[in-house]
Amino acid sequence: MGENAKSGTASGSFKKLLKSPRLWILIVTIAVLSVLQPGVFLTRANMISILLSISIYGIMVCGTIFPILLGGIDLSVGAVAAAAGAACVVTIVNHDFSNPSVLTGVLFGLGIGLLVGLAHGIIVSTFSVPPFLITLASQYIVYGIAQLLTQNNVIACMKPATFAFLGGGRPFGIPFSIIIMAVMALISYFILNRTVFGRTVYAVGGNVEASRLSGVRSRMVIIVCYMFSGLTSALAGIVLASMNRQAIAKAAQGYDNFVLTALVVGGASLMGGEGNITGAIWGAFLVGMVSNGLRLLGIASEYHGIFKCIVIVAAVSLDATMRYRKSGLQRRRRRKVSVS
Amino acid sequence: MKMLCRSGRGVRKLSEYLLEMKGIMKSFNDNPVLKNVDFDVKPGEVHALMGENGAGKSTLIKILTGIYPKDGGEIFFDGQSVEINNKNDASKLGISCIYQELSLIPTLTVTQNIMLGKEKRIGGFLNKGKMRKEVVELINRYGFHLNPDANVESLTIGQRQTVEILKALSEQSRLIIMDEPTASLSSKESDALFEIIGNLRNNGVSVIYISHRLEEVYRLADRLTVLRDGVREAVLEKDEIVPAEVVRLMIGKELKHSSQSNEFRVSDQPVSLEVKNLTRKGVFHDISFQAHRGEILGFAGLVGAGRTEIVRCIYGADPYDSGQIFFEGKEIKPSIPANIERGFGLVPEDRRGQGFTPLLSIERNVALTNYDTLARNGVVNAGAERRLGNEMVEKLSIRPFDSQIPVGNLSGGNQQKAVVAKWLSRDMKVMIIDEPTAGIDIGAKDEIYRILEDFASRGTTVLLVSSDIQEIMKVSHRILVVTKGAIFKEFSNGRITEEDLMMAEFGIDEEEAEKNG
Numbered sequence: 106m107g108e109n110a111k112s113g114t115a116s117g118s119f120k121k122l123l124k125s126p127r128l129w130i131l132i133v134t135i136a137v138l139s140v141l142q143p144g145v146f147l148t149r150a151n152m153i154s155i156l157l158s159i160s161i162y163g164i165m166v167c168g169t170i171f172p173i174l175l176g177g178i179d180l181s182v183g184a185v186a187a188a189a190g191a192a193c194v195v196t197i198v199n200h201d202f203s204n205p206s207v208l209t210g211v212l213f214g215l216g217i218g219l220l221v222g223l224a225h226g227i228i229v230s231t232f233s234v235p236p237f238l239i240t241l242a243s244q245y246i247v248y249g250i251a252q253l254l255t256q257n258n259v260i261a262c263m264k265p266a267t268f269a270f271l272g273g274g275r276p277f278g279i280p281f282s283i284i285i286m287a288v289m290a291l292i293s294y295f296i297l298n299r300t301v302f303g304r305t306v307y308a309v310g311g312n313v314e315a316s317r318l319s320g321v322r323s324r325m326v327i328i329v330c331y332m333f334s335g336l337t338s339a340l341a342g343i344v345l346a347s348m349n350r351q352a353i354a355k356a357a358q359g360y361d362n363f364v365l366t367a368l369v370v371g372g373a374s375l376m377g378g379e380g381n382i383t384g385a386i387w388g389a390f391l392v393g394m395v396s397n398g399l400r401l402l403g404i405a406s407e408y409h410g411i412f413k414c415i416v417i418v419a420a421v422s423l424d425a426t427m428r429y430r431k432s433g434l435q436r437r438r439r440r441k442v443s444v445s
Numbered sequence: 446m447k448m449l450c451r452s453g454r455g456v457r458k459l460s461e462y463l464l465e466m467k468g469i470m471k472s473f474n475d476n477p478v479l480k481n482v483d484f485d486v487k488p489g490e491v492h493a494l495m496g497e498n499g500a501g502k503s504t505l506i507k508i509l510t511g512i513y514p515k516d517g518g519e520i521f522f523d524g525q526s527v528e529i530n531n532k533n534d535a536s537k538l539g540i541s542c543i544y545q546e547l548s549l550i551p552t553l554t555v556t557q558n559i560m561l562g563k564e565k566r567i568g569g570f571l572n573k574g575k576m577r578k579e580v581v582e583l584i585n586r587y588g589f590h591l592n593p594d595a596n597v598e599s600l601t602i603g604q605r606q607t608v609e610i611l612k613a614l615s616e617q618s619r620l621i622i623m624d625e626p627t628a629s630l631s632s633k634e635s636d637a638l639f640e641i642i643g644n645l646r647n648n649g650v651s652v653i654y655i656s657h658r659l660e661e662v663y664r665l666a667d668r669l670t671v672l673r674d675g676v677r678e679a680v681l682e683k684d685e686i687v688p689a690e691v692v693r694l695m696i697g698k699e700l701k702h703s704s705q706s707n708e709f710r711v712s713d714q715p716v717s718l719e720v721k722n723l724t725r726k727g728v729f730h731d732i733s734f735q736a737h738r739g740e741i742l743g744f745a746g747l748v749g750a751g752r753t754e755i756v757r758c759i760y761g762a763d764p765y766d767s768g769q770i771f772f773e774g775k776e777i778k779p780s781i782p783a784n785i786e787r788g789f790g791l792v793p794e795d796r797r798g799q800g801f802t803p804l805l806s807i808e809r810n811v812a813l814t815n816y817d818t819l820a821r822n823g824v825v826n827a828g829a830e831r832r833l834g835n836e837m838v839e840k841l842s843i844r845p846f847d848s849q850i851p852v853g854n855l856s857g858g859n860q861q862k863a864v865v866a867k868w869l870s871r872d873m874k875v876m877i878i879d880e881p882t883a884g885i886d887i888g889a890k891d892e893i894y895r896i897l898e899d900f901a902s903r904g905t906t907v908l909l910v911s912s913d914i915q916e917i918m919k920v921s922h923r924i925l926v927v928t929k930g931a932i933f934k935e936f937s938n939g940r941i942t943e944e945d946l947m948m949a950e951f952g953i954d955e956e957e958a959e960k961n962g
Contacts, residue, residue, distance in 0.1 A: 301816040301823050308813050311802035318762060318799055319813045319867060320785040378804045 126423060127387050134391065134416075138398040145401055156283050157348070159393030161186075161341045161357075163286035165364045166371075166385040167293040168337025171330035173368055174297075174310045176377020177229060177236035179334040183360035184247035185221050186342025187353070189214035191254040193343045194262045194352035202264040210268075211343055218339025219332050221247055226328030244361070251354040260352045272348030282344050289337060293382045306330060311378030367392055370421055391416075460524035463488040463651050464509075464540075464620055470517035471504055471675075478504045480675045481518070486620060489649040491642060493656065493666035493686075497695050500672040502655055506622055510542050511535045541613035542622040548612075549605055551598035556580045558597055559612045583611055587644045590637075603634030610641060614650070621645065622653045627661060628749050631727065639665060657747045659688040659951050673697055692951050696944050706918035706941045712737035716774075717906045718875055720759065723768035728754045729930035732768070736875075741897060741907040743921030745914070747950050751930040752910045753794050756877045759908070760784060760791045772875070785814065788874030792864050792881055794910070796857070800864040803853025807843060807863050808834025810852050814867040837866035841892060858889025865896055876900050879910040894920055914943050914950075928952045 139147040165182050172179045193210035200206030221243060229236045262268065274281035297303040308316040309323045317323050341360075346352050371388030373380025395416045399409050464486040471479040479501045486492045496502050507513040509520070511529040520527050522538050529535050535542075549558050556577050565572040565579070580593045589607055597605060606626060613621050623642075627635045642652055642665060656662055662669060669686050671678040671694040678694050714737045723732040729751035736742045744752040758765045761779030770777055772787060793799040801810045812819055812830045819829050834848030841862040843855070852863045861881065868876060878897065882890040897920055900907050911917040917924060924936040926949040934949045948954075 299824055299827070301820045301825055304809065304812065304816065304825060307805060307809070308802050311804045312799075314799045315793075315802050316813065317781065318760075318791055318793055320782045321813065322782060378802065 127384070130423065131387065131391060131394075134394055134398075138394065138401075142398070142401050146398060151397070151401070153280060155393055155397045157280055158397065159389045160280065160282040160286040161345050161348075162360065162363050162367055162389045162393065163386055164282075164289050164341040164344065165338050165360065166367050166389055167286075167289040167382060168334040169364050170293065170297075170368055170373060170380060170382060170385050171306060171333050172225075172236060172240075173373045173375065174306050174377060174380055175327060175330055176310050176375075177327075177330075178240060178365070178375070179225065179331065179338075180237065180240040180361050181221060181225070181244040181247055182334065182338040182341075182364055183357040184244045184251065185218050185335055185338035186345060186357035186360060187355065188221075188247050188251040188254065189217050189339035189342035190346030190356055191251045191260070191352040191354065192217050193268075194260050194346050195254050197262055197265075197268055198260060202262070202268075204265050204267055207265060207268045211271075214343045215336060215339045217247075217250075218335035218337075218342075220335070222332035222335025223328065225335070226331035229331065230324045230327040248354065251356075255352055255354050257354060261350060262346070262352065263350050268347055269350065270347070272344045272346070273350075282348060285340070285344060289340070290382055290386055297382055302326070302329070307378055363392065460521070462486060462521070463523065465521040466505070466509065466518065467521070468518040469505065469508060469515055469520075471501075471508060471513065471515055478675050479508075479515075482672065482675065482677050484670055484677065486651050486653060487668070488619075488651055489646055490667040491646055491652045491654055491665050493654045493662040493669040494672065495655075495657075495662065495669060495691060495695060496672035496678075500695070501675040502672055503624070505672070506542065506624065506653070506655070509535070510540060510622065536616055536618075539617050539619035540622070541616065541618040541620075542624070543606060543609045543613065543626060544624075549597050549608060552596065554594050554596055555591060555600075555608050555611075556593045558608055559583070559615050561612075563615075579615070580611070583615055587611075587614065587641065587648060589641060589644075601634065603630045603637060606630070606638065607641060610645075614645075618650065620651045620653065622655070624655045625657070625749075626654075627656065627658065635661070657749075657951070659691060659953070662686065662691070663688060671695055688951065689948065689953050692948055692953060693944065696947050706924075706936070706946075707920075707922060708940055709921070709923050709936050709938060711937050712740040712922065714738040714740065714904075717772065718759070718908075719771040721769045721771070723755065723758060723765055723770065725754060725758060725763070725765045729927075732932060734925055734932065734935075736906045736908060738906055739901050739904045741901050741909055741920055741922045743917040743924040744908065744910045744927055745917050745924050745946055745950055746912075746927035746933075748912055750927045750950075752927045753879055754930075755927070756791075756879060756908055756910055757793075759875075760789060760877050762791065786817075788872055788905075790814070790868035790871065790873055790876050792861075792868070792876075792878040794879040794883075796860055796864060796883075801852045801860060804851055806834070806849045807838060807852055807855075807866075808848040810863055811837050811848075811866045815870060833870060837863075837869060840869070841866055841896075856886075858885035858892075861885050861889060862892065865893065869896070873900060873903075873905040875906045875908065877908045877910075880912060881909070882911075882913065882916060890916075914946055918943065918946060926950055 135147065145151065165186070169179050169182055193214035196210035196213050197206045200209070225236070225239055225243065228234060228239050270281060272282050276284070297306065305316065305321045305326050308319070308321060309326050313323055342357060345356055349356070367388035368380065368385050369375065369388070370391060371380065371384030371386070373385060392413065395413055396409060399412055404412065462485045466482065466484040469479050469482045469484070470477070482501065482505060484505060494502050494505070504513065508515045509529065511531040511534050514530070520529060522540075527534075527538060529538070550561070553561070559580050560576045565575045577593055584591050584593065589611065591604060591607055591611070597608060600608070610621065626638060630638060639661075642654070645652055654662065654665060663686055666686060667683050669681040669691065671681070671691065673695060674697075678697070681691070716735045717738045718736040719734075721733050724730045732755055734742070744756065746752050754763065757763045759770060759779060761781045761784045770779060777784075777787070797803070808830060811834055815833060816825065819826055819833065831848070837843065838846055838848045843859045843862045843866070852860055855863065865881075881893050881897075885893075897907055897909065901922070909917065909921060918941070924946065925932050926934040926936070926946070928950065929952070933952060934954065936946070
């Protein structure tokens with residue numbers, strides 16, 4: 106189990122935090138980048154810029170972790186984000202940029218996310234189709250919907266201010282998208298660590314049949330998990346559209362990969378049953394910081410992928426080794442459970 | 446020794462036996478499993494091998510097929526001393542073991558599966574025509590009914606077994622071992638298998654047939670060897686095979702231990718659970734019984750008799766086709782969550798696969814069935830959860846004494862305690878417990894028995910499924926014997942012996958037999 110299994114006293118968790126390899130990896134990364142970029146990397150402006158760039162992924166990760174914990178996967182997050190952003194923008198544009206239409210637009214966008222998630226959940230829990238296939242297929246379907254909504258154009262949307270606030274507002278100087286990410290992370294954390302539903306997610310992800318025999322309505326759990334993943338993707342897409350002041354079908358291309366990477370770097374097991382939200386957010390931070398640092402160093406973008414992945418592999422290996430040692434246990438081969 | 450064997454080879458005396466195992470010894474951790482066992486098979490005979498669980502049948506077969514090394518003794522094949530150190534050695538000699546569909550690749554055709562690893566080639570290409578021809582010849586020679594081009598995944602389990610047998614024959618097998626081959630076959634498929642076995646015999650292939658089903662052995666076997674406690678108890682010729690006698694040989698003449706049961710009786714407490722004509726097609730049929738409050742009702746029978754399937758249906762884990770289930774006088778339609786609310790609980794047979802979530806801690810596993818009391822409005826009371834976990838660890842002395850350890854890291858006995866703990870704090874009405882002590886140590890066993898008695902004394906109805914005869918006789922208040930998907934006999938009156946129970950499990954009714962005989 107990750108640290109979420111253990112909720113100790115406050116000082117206990119602080120000690121645990123100090124011992125956490127993740128914290129040190131983060132500190133070392135920041136230190137290295139600060140030394141390489143004196144006076145540029147470790148500035149308030151750059152920190153905010155990093156936060157902005159990871160806030161979208163951060164919001165997604167909060168929901169996408171649920172199917173992962175079940176041993177499933179959601180590959181449609183980027184497409185759902187694009188479609189939701191497009192739906193929101195198109196609604197606003199069609200209603201003359203009126204303030205009430207922002208609300209309808211947002212609800213419309215979120216509705217798309219929930220519907221796609223519902224479909225995933227029903228199909229995955231009813232038919233024994235691998236979630237990988239279903240969500241890969243729907244990635245293209247939903248992307249198609251995004252194209253239809255935008256007519257394959259870039260649709261600009263500079264007004265009204267309420268819409269622009271979602272991705273660009275700065276109450277108390279903090280970007281609003283960061284606040285949204287923080288709120289979503291708290292919600293996810295609460296669900297996973299404090300609710301019966303969260304407990305059953307880990308149980309179903311670890312052993313579906315044992316959970317079913319213990320009275321868990323596993324079908325319901327699966328459906329809700331995919332719906333939540335759709336919801337956060339849609340929310341991220343709307344924030345992204347607001348940040349960019351435009352809707353475009355290709356808006357969130359490649360985000361699926363980033364989100365998955367952040368989750369895995371953050372210690373979630375693709376076999377299910379293992380992972381937590383703090384790890385996932387940490388993963389998003391690490392990957393976001395590394396790409397920002399590379400850009401600041403003036404390294405040609407062709408090399409970014411290579412460097413990013415080297416850092417990721419190093420981080421994951423180190424994390425896994427440390428956890429392995431700490432556990433002091435031989436890692437057992439786990440039965441692959443099709444949740445599925 | 447070696448010299449002798451060489452000279453033996455020179456003379457090449459024709460042995461009466463295809464296979465002779467002499468003085469085979471085998472121990473596990475200083476625990477003798479085979480004590481000087483002799484076993485022989487003639488060419489072209491069906492030789493049945495019988496014995497209780499743990500008598501040493503599997504070990505003997507594993508030595509013969511090179512899976513285990515033997516500690517002592519000699520094996521002669523075709524009159525020559527042979528060393529079988531691995532599976533390859535065995536198959537070179539022409540010994541093969543039929544596993545249920547395990548070694549087949551479902552997406553390949555029958556021909557491809559049979560020729561796997563010995564494909565015929567022309568140049569660098571597969572000679573499909575020749576391979577198919579060989580398989581067709583094989584099918585015809587032994588009179589099988591099988592489409593060589595069918596995909597294995599489209600075949601029934603019986604047909605897959607046939608493919609396995611063909612595969613063995615294509616490797617020039619002269620001795621085929623079948624371990625419980627009819628366990629998952631329908632009666633029609635079994636008949637087809639018996640016909641195949643007959644054909645094998647007619648073609649000079651020997652078969653070692655391991656089965657608990659006496660009537661099959663009675664029908665097929667030319668000879669029969671009974672093992673008991675790692676010793677060859679008897680070798681019977683065809684005309685000496687009498688079912689009741691075979692069972693007596695398996696149990697042993699002198700009764701083991703005190704081997705008396707409880708004083709069985711029908712409880713005078715009110716009926717809590719009643720099942721009427723419960724049927725699941727092809728699995729069990731017309732199951733009717735009443736279970737009383739505070740009663741431990743044992744379900745005895747052989748593995749595969751349908752006991753697990755019956756109790757799972759009652760719990761709501763599997764659907765059934767017809768029949769009724771009544772709980773406290775009212776008919777219920779079982780669903781797991783509703784049943785748990787009613788006070789039902791299940792400790793399943795497949796502990797690791799169905800009993801617990803290995804990654805989760807003891808605390809979380811135990812809590813999973815208890816969130817109706819451990820949570821309010823869907824929010825977990827972490828303190829109460831922790832207290833329950835600790836309480837259970839202490840109460841059942843689950844070692845190590847730490848409720849935060851993942852259940853997957855515990856020993857078998859402690860894992861089982863954790864599974865039982867899921868139900869222990871609840872107000873249980875019907876506790877279903879399936880093979881509760883399989884593979885766990887004595888201490889944990891006693892603990893489990895104590896828990897069951899505890900449940901009963903608090904008025905819980907306990908349905909206990911067990912294949913361990915001594916256990917079920919010791920713990921149950923009353924026993925239903927299930928054979929072939931039906932209740933064959935009820936022991937509800939006075940004491941019985943192990944032999945009585947064993948006979949019933951094998952479907953032999955002694956009273957009937959005495960009347961008729």
